[in-house]
Amino acid sequence: MQLLEIVIIGAGRLATHLGLAFYKQGLNTVQVYNRTPEKGGRLALRIGASFTDNVHEITLLADIYILAVSDSVLEELASKLRLKNKLVIHTSGTVEMNILAPVSSNIGVFYPVQTFSPNRRIDFQKIPICIEWNSTTAQELLTTLAEKLSKSVFHLTSDQRRILHLGAVFSSNFTNFMYAVTEELLLAHEIPFELLEPLILQTARNVKHGNLLQCQTGPAVRGDIKVLDKHRELLSDHPDYLEIYNLITENIIKLKFLHGKL
Numbered sequence: 213m214q215l216l217e218i219v220i221i222g223a224g225r226l227a228t229h230l231g232l233a234f235y236k237q238g239l240n241t242v243q244v245y246n247r248t249p250e251k252g253g254r255l256a257l258r259i260g261a262s263f264t265d266n267v268h269e270i271t272l273l274a275d276i277y278i279l280a281v282s283d284s285v286l287e288e289l290a291s292k293l294r295l296k297n298k299l300v301i302h303t304s305g306t307v308e309m310n311i312l313a314p315v316s317s318n319i320g321v322f323y324p325v326q327t328f329s330p331n332r333r334i335d336f337q338k339i340p341i342c343i344e345w346n347s348t349t350a351q352e353l354l355t356t357l358a359e360k361l362s363k364s365v366f367h368l369t370s371d372q373r374r375i376l377h378l379g380a381v382f383s384s385n386f387t388n389f390m391y392a393v394t395e396e397l398l399l400a401h402e403i404p405f406e407l408l409e410p411l412i413l414q415t416a417r418n419v420k421h422g423n424l425l426q427c428q429t430g431p432a433v434r435g436d437i438k439v440l441d442k443h444r445e446l447l448s449d450h451p452d453y454l455e456i457y458n459l460i461t462e463n464i465i466k467l468k469f470l471h472g473k474l
């Protein structure tokens with residue numbers, strides 16, 4: 213089979229990780245487009261592709277076009293592209309596939325369920341990739357691409373993907389914010405964050421066994437009012453964090469009553 217030619221549109225966090233993963237797997241990224249030339253040029257150089265910051269100079273000769281740009285610009289960018297029957301896909305957890313319908317007759321979604329940050333090594337083989345397509349041609353090409361990168365490829369509809377993304381926000385984005393808050397509170401008292409590492413890792417490992425409500429520990433679930441009040445006192449200089457603390461505490465207590473055995 214002839215080597216597929218890929219164009220990556222975007223040079224942010226995901227585009228960079230994807231470009232490097234394609235390169236590692238021997239996939240042929242022929243061009244990178246990005247609004248900001250410095251970032252785009254740097255990615256292109258790393259993966260042996262050409263670079264353009266002019267949307268009208270995007271080659272029409274590739275097989276797959278991946279739009280890995282901010283969700284809010286997908287529609288605007290799509291309105292500038294006309295790629296006939298080429299496979300055109302986006303990588304968003306929330307945006308519906310059909311936003312790409314004006315661009316090509318073969319469209320799809322390639323949503324990797326992972327958090328991508330700069331300078332963090334990621335093994336794509338272990339990342340679930342959720343795909344969606346609008347035609348048999350798109351299905352075949354997209355499945356080939358996804359299976360080259362990952363051992364776990366799933367078909368999800370746009371509606372299912374949106375719910376999964378909501379779950380990703382709760383379980384990853386919000387959790388990371390909690391770590392950042394914790395780091396700030398600890399550092400202000402010269403307490404090393406590493407002291408919490410075993411607790412954090414065990415909490416994460418608990419997800420493997422399901423029944424997560426039963427794993428809930430802490431003063432809220434114990435109904436320990438004295439401890440809760442002490443914590444509220446400690447947060448008196450941080451009204452925003454106090455609000456979050458109270459809201460989550462109230463919800464844990466509500467769940468405890470709803471599920472009696474929590």
Ligand SMILES: NC(=O)c1ccc[n+]([C@@H]2O[C@H](COP(=O)([O-])OP(=O)(O)OC[C@H]3O[C@@H](n4cnc5c(N)ncnc54)[C@H](OP(=O)(O)O)[C@@H]3O)[C@@H](O)[C@H]2O)c1
Nearest residue numbers: 222223224225226247248280281282285303304305327328
């Ligand atoms: N990061 C993740 O963990 C992750 C995981 C799964 C899926 N995704 C999805 O991947 C996509 C990209 O996310 P990301 O995290 O990689 O974003 P990012 O790092 O913030 O990069 C955003 C990209 O969009 C481009 N862009 C932003 N505004 C633009 C505009 N007005 N016109 C043209 N280009 C513009 C940026 O170009 P400049 O360089 O010029 O700013 C950059 O290439 C999103 O759909 C996101 O939902 C991300």
